[in-house]
Amino acid sequence: MTVGLRGSALTEAAAPGRDCGGCTACCTVLAVDELRKPMRYACPHQAADGCRIYADRPHGCRQFHCVWLRGGLPAEEDWRPDRLGLLFDQFVRATDGQPQLTAFEVIPGALSTAAAKQLLRQIVDVGGQELMLFYRDGSVARLVPDGPATNADSAGPLPTVH
Secondary structure (H helix, E strand, O other): OOOOOHHHHHOOOOOOOOOHHHHHHHHHHHHHHHHHHHOOOOOOOOEEOEEHHHHHOOHHHHHHOOOHHHOOOOHHHOHHHHHEEEEEEEEEEEOOOOEEEEEEEOOHHHHHHHHHHHHHHHHHHHOOOOOOEOOOOOOOEEEOOOOOEEEEOOOOOOEEEE
């Protein structure tokens, strides 16, 4: 199956019929200012079945919706970030108004599998835009349409949930 992000990837709301369920991928990879939680550290409110404070979670957590939740990827549970091992986000860059697509490695090694590499290449080539890859070890790479992945040490600071 060829996969490209659907048009809803840039919306800000969850797609009808989708919810986080037990997925806590964003709780691990994103920083949350209100909780003083740094990026790539597990949130202290994470539990095996989801977020313990989900109903009362901070504004920054409420505002974040990954690409799967927004409907930008197929609805099957296998595409959910905690199952896929990758959390996709897409947003409009404040610097130039252009869309930015990112993939955060939720499960160590997930970005290095043959299946992930094929999926990432399809998403980039079908969508025609670059993809920033954020590995669990802190390294960053840039994948561009019809080009190789390159080191992206100068990519700037990682996104933070406010």
